[in-house]
Amino acid sequence: MKDRGERATPTELERYRVGSLSKGLRILALLCSSERAMSLSELAERLGWNRTTAYRFMATLQADGYVDQDPVTKTYALTARVMDLGFSYLNALSFPERSLPYLNRLSAVTGHSCNLSVLDGAEIVYVARVASRSLLSINLHVGSRLPAYCTSMGKVLLAWLPPRELRSVLAGLRIEARTAKTVRNAEELLRLLGTTRRNGYAVNDQELEIGVRSAAAPIRDGKQRVIAALNVSVPAAHCTLSQLMRDVVPRVLEAARDISTAIGQRTPERLHR
CATH class of the missing domain: 3.30.450.40 (GAF domain)
Known part of the structure; x- marks a missing residue:
């Protein structure tokens, strides 16, 4: 995409969307908007994904330090590392x-x-x-x-x-x-x-x-x-x-x-x- 000195339209941006990155960001946005930790089932339901897909993304975010899972309740919440962004x-x-x-x-x-x-x-x-x-x-x-x-x-x-x-x-x-x-x-x-x-x-x-x-x-x-x-x-x-x-x-x-x-x-x- 050429730099024309103005912002691209949503249609133009959609052509270059990276689906996996977009999904990861959707998870972060969902957890940011939630006032409490969420279970894997809740995340999958809210995002419209199956549990396997949701788990893969949560495991990635957890490995990178952006979310953490409560060992007792098994719910997920953001970590302080998100504040760095x-x-x-x-x-x-x-x-x-x-x-x-x-x-x-x-x-x-x-x-x-x-x-x-x-x-x-x-x-x-x-x-x-x-x-x-x-x-x-x-x-x-x-x-x-x-x-x-x-x-x-x-x-x-x-x-x-x-x-x-x-x-x-x-x-x-x-x-x-x-x-x-x-x-x-x-x-x-x-x-x-x-x-x-x-x-x-x-x-x-x-x-x-x-x-x-x-x-x-x-x-x-x-x-x-x-x-x-x-x-x-x-x-x-x-x-x-x-x-x-x-x-x-x-x-x-x-x-x-x-x-x-x-x-x-x-x-x-x-x-x-």
Whole structure:
């Protein structure tokens, strides 16, 4: 496949898929999403495989140190080695660490939680966070994932996707109503993304969770490509939508510009491939 300076389409990628690697990754993803250890039968059923196939992959992952089996219950769980993959990703990004002083300052000025995220398909992934006691309802941490369509950072990251990539994301998007204020369909989402691009920021008025509002702005690299999003989350009981627009949005925009300037040309090129 030739490097044309843009991401390949799902159809193009499918031609080069390595089936065995994909199956191993499916197992890791399934165990990551589970809140408890799983038996071989459970894994096989959830994956739609027979027990022999499931056992072969589990034995491989266990031999490589990524899963472990309880000697008593015979259930499988991830090991701490899996964390190496996530931390290696964060270390390679490098900009979350450089952004932390700005997040700390923004949190101190606003009195609210500040977050930095990147886009992964139709989800955002938190790569930096400064939490505040003012917002305790959502349990979030570095590595947390949320749907992009109902978050302020997600709308920012989707809004600045190249058209081809945005179409690809929307084609497989399943929109669920998290609250009565959640966007209802792709057409409505596209209108919101257009507004986000025109304004240069996004707001979220209790679309993810009732009682939570937020404002987000894009983080750009030295070539003005959007590589991340920054937001401030506030309790709706303490901050009206008009107050969010008046008091929080300007500070978020200022902090996003400062972070973008600090990142400059030092952003790893691999982020944009």
